[in-house]
Amino acid sequence: MESVLGRYRNLIILVGVLFLQVLGLAVQVKRNSNDAQDTRLIRIWAVGAITPFERGLVWIENSTGSLWHNYFYLRGVRAENRQLKQQIEQMRLEQVRLSEDAAQARRLQTLLAFKEQFISKTVAAQVIGSSGSDLSRVIYIDKGENAGVRRDMAVMTADGVVGKVLQVYPSVAQVLLINDQSSGVGVIMEKTRLQGVLRGAPNGEVVLERVMSDEQVAVGETVLTSGGDQIFPKGLPVGTVTKVGTGKEVFLNIKVKPTADLSKLEEVLVLVEKQDREATADDTVRVRAADILAQRLPTVPDKPAADANAAPAAPAGVAGEGSSIGQTPSVQKTAVPKTTAPNATAPNATVQKTAVQKTGTVAGGTGGAGRAAPAQAKPASAAPKPPKASPDQTTSQPPADQDSPH
Amino acid sequence: MTIGVPLLALFIQAFVPLRFPRFAVYLDLPLLVTIFFAMARRNPISGLFTGAVIGLAQDMLGHNPIGLYGIAKTVVGYGASSLGVKLDVENAGARFLVTLGFYLVHSAVYFTVARGMVNMTQHWSWGNGILAGLANAVLGAGLYFVLDRFKQRT
Numbered sequence: 001m002e003s004v005l006g007r008y009r010n011l012i013i014l015v016g017v018l019f020l021q022v023l024g025l026a027v028q029v030k031r032n033s034n035d036a037q038d039t040r041l042i043r044i045w046a047v048g049a050i051t052p053f054e055r056g057l058v059w060i061e062n063s064t065g066s067l068w069h070n071y072f073y074l075r076g077v078r079a080e081n082r083q084l085k086q087q088i089e090q091m092r093l094e095q096v097r098l099s100e101d102a103a104q105a106r107r108l109q110t111l112l113a114f115k116e117q118f119i120s121k122t123v124a125a126q127v128i129g130s131s132g133s134d135l136s137r138v139i140y141i142d143k144g145e146n147a148g149v150r151r152d153m154a155v156m157t158a159d160g161v162v163g164k165v166l167q168v169y170p171s172v173a174q175v176l177l178i179n180d181q182s183s184g185v186g187v188i189m190e191k192t193r194l195q196g197v198l199r200g201a202p203n204g205e206v207v208l209e210r211v212m213s214d215e216q217v218a219v220g221e222t223v224l225t226s227g228g229d230q231i232f233p234k235g236l237p238v239g240t241v242t243k244v245g246t247g248k249e250v251f252l253n254i255k256v257k258p259t260a261d262l263s264k265l266e267e268v269l270v271l272v273e274k275q276d277r278e279a280t281a282d283d284t285v286r287v288r289a290a291d292i293l294a295q296r297l298p299t300v301p302d303k304p305a306a307d308a309n310a311a312p313a314a315p316a317g318v319a320g321e322g323s324s325i326g327q328t329p330s331v332q333k334t335a336v337p338k339t340t341a342p343n344a345t346a347p348n349a350t351v352q353k354t355a356v357q358k359t360g361t362v363a364g365g366t367g368g369a370g371r372a373a374p375a376q377a378k379p380a381s382a383a384p385k386p387p388k389a390s391p392d393q394t395t396s397q398p399p400a401d402q403d404s405p406h
Numbered sequence: 407m408t409i410g411v412p413l414l415a416l417f418i419q420a421f422v423p424l425r426f427p428r429f430a431v432y433l434d435l436p437l438l439v440t441i442f443f444a445m446a447r448r449n450p451i452s453g454l455f456t457g458a459v460i461g462l463a464q465d466m467l468g469h470n471p472i473g474l475y476g477i478a479k480t481v482v483g484y485g486a487s488s489l490g491v492k493l494d495v496e497n498a499g500a501r502f503l504v505t506l507g508f509y510l511v512h513s514a515v516y517f518t519v520a521r522g523m524v525n526m527t528q529h530w531s532w533g534n535g536i537l538a539g540l541a542n543a544v545l546g547a548g549l550y551f552v553l554d555r556f557k558q559r560t
Contacts, residue, residue, distance in 0.1 A: 010454075021476045028472065046416075046467050132416070134431045203529065264427070
């Protein structure tokens with residue numbers, strides 16, 4: 001017996017070591033510990049041994065790089081500055097347009113009592129390491145529990161979504177990238193509004209699953225977060241469709257290129273705080289005292305007909321659009337019962353205001369008479385515009401889906 | 407050297423892909439270090455334990471269950487040290503072939519365990535596998551030479 005053990009000693013030890021590891025693996029699989037909670041303590045050792053060196057190297061690299069770029073390598077800076085200024089001008093124009101769109105979207109959301117998710121706090125972090133394996137697409141960032149980072153927080157760059165926090169250690173966190181095969185992000189197509197789940201493929205590509213094969217998906221379409229996974233706020237850019245093909249069963253095989261460059265991440269933002277709140281209407285429906293008075297006057301409904309008939313100076317272009325005086329009273333009939341409701345609460349007032357606006361617009365659009373009647377048209381079509389991009393809404397707490405269509 | 411070199415290999419393996427993403431796809435420095443130590447010591451027990459420790463440490467840096475790399479590198483460590491006893495693996499050509507072979511063994515064990523036990527979706531591509539094996543073999547031949555010199559000095 002001893003001779004057998006002696007002869008096969010190496011093999012027995014090999015089998016023993018393999019058996020122990022298989023056993024450990026089986027325990028982890030049985031407990032479904034793919035999120036690595038059971039092995040947290042063991043992982044801390046490895047992370048604690050490696051990340052301080054990585055952090056130091058990144059610091060040296062950044063210091064050297066910034067010294068070179070900020071003090072020595074300034075070639076082309078003036079041209080770049082000029083170009084950036086032009087870009088800022090263009091973006092200002094774009095901002096005006098977008099703020100109008102956003103204000104309109106907010107008005108509609110207010111009407112429907114929508115709840116929005118606002119990104120209220122982010123933490124900037126530096127990428128200091130990776131798993132070193134293409135079979136586990138995770139990165140390490142230099143912010144952890146001490147900086148308020150928690151599990152399942154969304155991680156992104158200015159370009160788009162990067163992943164979610166998987167493990168948190170005191171000063172380091174592990175982030176699962178969206179191109180890992182165990183990740184999943186609820187997404188929605190920007191134009192077609194088709195929803196699906198974004199997953200990583202074994203080869204590192206990103207595919208959109210659960211889109212039926214009878215749907216029309218165009219190459220180049222933007223993919224946004226849908227907010228359905230409760231991790232990523234709605235409307236964050238994720239990627240663009242690069243290839244559409246027939247997949248398994250009844251689903252399409254859609255390949256997506258992430259907007260964030262996942263292979264060259266240096267700095268990321270962790271969304272440490274987001275708020276669910278209803279869209280407020282205080283800035284969108286700014287009602288003037290004169291408008292309220294005009295609405296409450298019992299004689300208001302009768303005036304337009306007379307005013308419209310007597311309107312002497314309707315703009316030529318408007319009055320000539322086949323307007324009919326007969327349309328105006330019908331519009332007013334729609335508006336009047338609502339505007340004179342005595343027990344109007346705040347939300348109702350909003351609805352009333354919008355109804356007036358709509359009818360007023362109709363009146364103005366179809367007939368010059370409606371426009372010519374100031375008492376009617378003013379509260380409606382000439383309602384004050386919402387303020388442009390107040391700091392509360394655009395700077396400190398921008399809605400996550402402000403720029404996205406709803 | 408016994409602790410420092412594997413640690414350095416793990417560190418480089420985790421850091422370099424941040425700047426060169428394809429590095430992690432084609433190169434596996436911890437595997438090369440395992441093969442080197444296993445062949446240098448020519449003791450199967452020492453080789454398998456070296457492989458197990460390096461593999462488990464590599465597992466800890468990822469998010470997959472711990473043991474996938476551990477099992478694969480244990481087998482490689484045992485095999486490389488057993489081969490080191492029987493063959494002359496000092497010349498560069500032999501090392502090249504040994505590294506290429508063990509890279510494929512390592513991949514085969516890893517994929518078998520990952521698919522069979524953990525139910526991970528893995529696709530094996532012979533083209534990529536052989537390309538990565540060749541890349542590791544070339545790098546390994548150079549790395550072993552450097553490590554040999556380093557070992558002689560210490």
